Amino acid sequence: MYTTRFAPSPSGRLHFGSVVTLVGAYLRARAEGGRFLIRIEDLDFPRCKAEHTESILKEIAALGITPDGPVLIQSECLDRYESLLKGLTARPDTFFCDCTRAALKVRPCTCRDKTLMEGALKICLTLETGYDDVRRGTLRTIAPLERDVTLKRRDGIIAYHFACVVDDALQGVTEVVRGADLLEETPVQRALIRAMGLKEPAYLHLPLAVHGHDKLSKQNHARAAFEVLPPAELLLAALSFLGQDTAGLKGLNCKALLARATERFDITRLPLGPLEAPF
Ligand code: GLU
Numbered sequence: 244m245y246t247t248r249f250a251p252s253p254s255g256r257l258h259f260g261s262v263v264t265l266v267g268a269y270l271r272a273r274a275e276g277g278r279f280l281i282r283i284e285d286l287d288f289p290r291c292k293a294e295h296t297e298s299i300l301k302e303i304a305a306l307g308i309t310p311d312g313p314v315l316i317q318s319e320c321l322d323r324y325e326s327l328l329k330g331l332t333a334r335p336d337t338f339f340c341d342c343t344r345a346a347l348k349v350r351p352c353t354c355r356d357k358t359l360m361e362g363a364l365k366i367c368l369t370l371e372t373g374y375d376d377v378r379r380g381t382l383r384t385i386a387p388l389e390r391d392v393t394l395k396r397r398d399g400i401i402a403y404h405f406a407c408v409v410d411d412a413l414q415g416v417t418e419v420v421r422g423a424d425l426l427e428e429t430p431v432q433r434a435l436i437r438a439m440g441l442k443e444p445a446y447l448h449l450p451l452a453v454h455g456h457d458k459l460s461k462q463n464h465a466r467a468a469f470e471v472l473p474p475a476e477l478l479l480a481a482l483s484f485l486g487q488d489t490a491g492l493k494g495l496n497c498k499a500l501l502a503r504a505t506e507r508f509d510i511t512r513l514p515l516g517p518l519e520a521p522f
Contacts, residue, residue, distance in 0.1 A: 245277025247420045249303075250407070252284045253295035257302050258465035259480070259520045260422060260452035266481040267449040267513070268420040269308050269501070274508040278311040280414050285318045286401045305474045307497030315414060317406055324401045327409060328364060328394060336438065337366045337394070352391060364395040368434040376426075377418065377447040378513050384430050392431055408432050412441040423448040423516055424458050450516025452484065459520055471522050475500055480521055486512040 249265045251257070257265070272279035281303065285291035300314065331337050340354035341362035355367065368390055373383045394405040411419060419429075426448050436443050452459050459465035468477055474497050482489050488507050492500050 244415075244417070245272065245275040246280065246415045246417050247272045247277065248280040248282050248411070248414055248416055250282040250284050250410075250421070251299055252287065252291060253299055254287075254290045254292075255295055255461035255465075256298050256467040256469065258459045258461070259468050259471075259484075259522060260459035260465065262306075262468045262477055263452055263481045263484050264420070264422050264449055265303065265306070265308065266478060267447075267485055270485075270487075270505055270508045271418070271420050271447065271510070272311075273501070273505040277417070278415075279308075280312050280315070280416070281310040282315040282410055282414065283317060284403065284406065285316065286403070286406055288318070288400065291318075302469055305469070305497075306478060307474070307501055312414075315410060317401075317410065320406075320410075321401070324406060324409065328401075328405075331366065331394065331439075332364065334366075336368075337364060339363065340365050340391070341397070343397075355391070363393050363397040365391045365393050366435070366438060368392050368431065368438055370430045370434045372430075374429060374433055374446065377445055378510055379448065379515060382426065384427060390431065390434075392435060404428070404432055404435055408436050408439065408441060411444055412436075416444050418445040418447055420447045420449065422458075423451040447510075449485070450514045450518050452520035453517045454520060458517070465520075466522055478504075484518060484521070486514045488512075 247268050249268045251261055269279050283296050285296060338355045339359035339362040340352055341359055342352045342354060370388055370390055373381055375381050392404060393402045395401055429446055433443065457463045472480060478497055478500050479489055479492060482504055487504060492503055
């Protein structure tokens with residue numbers, strides 16, 4: 244069954260860019276008659292806060308969006324990641340690395356040829372130079388073919404790519420719908436999925452919301468979307484950003500608005516972007 248997910252990192256409240264991704268993923272799932280799931284990607288403990296998880300979940304509900312299953316919270320799954328990582332350490336393509344970030348900037352890592360027993364856990368992956376995006380067609384990437392990808396950081400934090408592909412598989416995600424800021428990371432995840440023998444999902448990258456040259460993010464002080472607009476207007480703004488037909492939707496409540504937007508959802512109208520955010 245078609246399944247997608249919205250996977251925010253709770254480093255702040257929802258900003259306009261995250262609302263766009265949320266609405267795009269939700270409508271796509273509904274329009275496909277499939278499932279929409281939520282996953283909280285809160286493994287980067289210094290950046291993520293439980294209070295933000297709480298406000299994000301409240302904000303999603305306030306938009307009239309309900310997931311079709313329990314919310315997966317990554318920080319509650321550490322044992323599962325650790326046991327999978329343990330299994331991976333026996334493979335010849337994984338290795339421990341004790342290089343600091345500063346060192347890696349000035350020389351290549353040679354830890355693969357050593358037999359370290361601790362440090363960051365990495366896997367050597369061979370990346371393909373292209374993949375298909377459901378809206379954008381075949382994308383060519385200029386990536387180095389071989390890349391050492393971190394599975395677990397030196398500070399003990401489980402890395403985003405690893406947790407993401409493991410959980411997409413666990414949640415039965417058939418199509419990853421997310422922002423175009425991750426277009427160039429997708430080949431890394433595809434390689435990791437293949438290396439781990441997981442099922443490959445399809446990919447749909449939504450247009451990125453920007454302010455000038457910067458993507459909206461907590462780091463560059465994007466405003467909390469709910470401080471700017473009430474829920475139904477926020478939905479309308481996200482729909483316009485996604486190029487969808489909003490005629491006659493003004494004044495409807497969130498549930499009615501989403502139902503009508505689902506009927507009209509047209510993937511071919513999704514702009515490729517990036518596009519200037521309204522706020
Ligand atoms: N947690 C990631 C973010 O907030 C999204 C990851 C994904 O959708 O794969 O940017």
